[in-house]
Amino acid sequence: MPRSVASSAVSTPYDPQAIEARWQQRWLDDGTYEVDNDDPRPPYYVLSMYPYPSGPAHMGHVRNYTMGDLLVRYRTMRGDGVLSPIGFDSFGLPAENAAIQTGTHPRINTEANIELLSASLRRIGAAYDWRRVVKSHDPDYIRWTQWIFLKFHEAGLVYRGEAPVNWCPGCVTVLANEQVLSDGTCERSGDVVEHRDMEQWFYRITAYAQELLDDLDDLEWPNKVKVMQRNWIGRSEGAEFGLPIADVDGNARTDVEPLAVFTTRPDTSFGMTFAVISPEHPRIDELTTDDRRDDVEAFRASLAGRSEIDRLSTEGALDKRGIDIGGRVVNPFTGRDIPLFAADYVLMTYGTGAIMAVPGQDQRDWDFAEAHGCDIVRTVQPPGDFDGQAYLGDGPAINSEFLDGLHVDDAKAAAIDWLEERGLGERTVNYRLRDWLLSRQRYWGCPIPIVYCDDCGERPVPVEDLPIDLPDDVEFMPTGRSPLTTHQGFLGATCPACGGAARRETDTMDTFVDSSWYFLRFTDPWNEEAPFDTASASRWLAVDQYIGGVEHAILHLMYARFFTKALADLGVAPAGLREPFARLFTQGMIRLGGAKMSKSKGNLIAPEEILDDQGADALRLAHLQVKPPQEDVDWEDFGIDGCAKFLARVWRLAVPGGDLAAGARDGSPTAADTEVDKATHRLVARITDEYDRWSYNTAIAGFMEFTNLVYRWVQADDGPHGPTLDAAVDALLLLMAPAAPHLCAELWEARNGGHLHEQSWPEADPAMLVDDTVTMVVQVNGKVRDRLEVPADLDESGAEAAALTSDKVAALLDGAVPRKVIARPPKLVNLVV
């Protein structure tokens, strides 16, 4: 048969360095993975999460980008026009902190790091359309980030407000709620976060709370991530109603606003024996009586010095955590006046900042009531064997007049109806989700396009003045204070309304803003009239497969979803685009010595050393083989050498003129040849399925198993038949191409000429997937006793008959007749005696 034998590869040993550099250059030169917006193939969008350029790729990147690249190459061979873009989340604190320490401008460092990371990505063989690169700090990108801000501003989705903010002393900036860990420390620096009241910019993400919750249902995302998002949004249904303020005689005053409370248990209202407000509540002074004023002030002062960790810890005696403020309110259900407390655990930022306390059905209220001598009234009948304190379960209402006898759900509805009929309150929904604080008091971020005029107030910058870029002639102060705040050239602006002098906003945007729309820009990165056009976005979005780490389960993914919905509603993105990422895959992280591999822990393994030694294909294969991709891995478990040996084995099998190619003979196929042909087709079917299911570790096992089989056959069968061997090896190269792209491309070219990655994906012949005979298991009482070769089309009675021919079975039966026979031909027969 004709076979082009490239002289360059004859019997040469496997040399990953030479091969890999050559193909990486070739993919760039040929634009193999460039795709235009009018590409005739079906569109498929594969995206790995926007990396922060901190230098060359680390192992986590390699894992992430190997998975993405496998999919890009696989889908391309399947015939799709795959959009595979790459970009850089290039604003952010590390570059600015480095500037403060070394004096090197963040732009210099960042651009150098982008080059390093790009080079690493090319070295692992990751294929991208490099024409579409997007960088957050690029003026072309800043312009559109600012443009979107202004669009949102116009639509009321951006506002400026005084708010208690999380201030990180280490980062010298405020943090979004999401960036503060549950122990009250900064997710970046680990510093204890302080609380300050500041004027800040917010995105009104809460306007989309319900939609963000509802639309999770249809996403093909890991359940874990959806659960985390649902918890974060934290929807709770209940009622909001007013507690009238009591006069000295305990009667409800009508001349002052009642105190609003939110509850999810309106059914327990008759058991409300006291109420609690947040120490930060704006009405606390009004509701504090003069005789209590000094004590309340002292209590509030004691909180001011306490950190958030302390304040939110569950520890601490409840008598110390709350104080009677003297004022009394009326329980509208009972008409009785009850005491009012202030307690640190009531948050001003959730609900109304005030709660009704029902000790009978809430353990914390029970504890508080005991500590402060309040009454406890059960309003839900606990079961007879209940011996706890507060009872949280279902049961008939008691001590609740018109609610008595109703179970919790019905009682809730009846209680709300009662409130609504009297105009005292209403059914409400509360969300834990809060608006997204986007201001950062830092230099290296996207400037907020707002100016402040003494006469006209805050004014958006006209779009024709965009981008507002960062000045380069700045000095970084060791205080960490943003140089923008003292840069006269930047500060000075003209008011777009009156033409007078104005001062520019010096806060920049949270970098999560940049990553909230980059996937849209990739669809149309050359556009100078708009951030992207709707047709391009419509063609590619939603992203068919998004790949990244679980650490972005809440922050980035929630923000990007919000941006997509808002942009669609503003007519910037296609109206029907409700979600950016149809499918999400979260790959596991890499640990070393039991700890997450990270720069800060100093336990990094540099990919370069392995790339220099065993090569990119071996490293990729090791990442794919070591564990299911979604699970965390210990670096100690990686088998780079084993993978490199396997690749060398494939090389020797496939290389023209190699040892195993010798001795090829012609003539009619033997039975052994047919078995190999069938194994080839089974492999095609298997790998296709496993790639589709992200079962990459078993796919690699499949390659090894198949290679072993071919080796044994070649050596046992006195030289292979040429066509069978060629078909087996070519199929192996095609199937392995997405996993080990360089080696396979090289071998393909040497064997067949042409470019492997332009070949189409092989298809298994269904006729080759069926066998004439199969191994049937014979069980006696459910235990395997024998295995028989039987025809594949055996029926039940045939299977039973075959089973009874077994000597081993006959010996066990010892003449007895099976009581029952379960035949599942052709796989299994179970004889029950």
Add this chain to the structure above:
RNA sequence: GCGGACGUGGCGGAACUGGUAGACGCACCGGCUUUAGGAGCCGGCGCCGCAAGGCAUGGGGGUUCGAGUCCCCCCGUCCGCACCA
């Protein structure tokens, strides 16, 4: 505390819908090949036992002809949230 995931050889892991437990790799052991290398090829490798055979998927029950897989209880590990009214 609430929510989620999980528990299989010395190790990482296979076993898609209940039907041959341990694929594949690592480690280890043996053999071959004049080969000295980070080699290659073949074979062995759950535990107990000379064997026949028995025992095995965190522990205990259950459903079923049959359970790693389904149900209940318990133990343990990891992750997320955590005074949210």
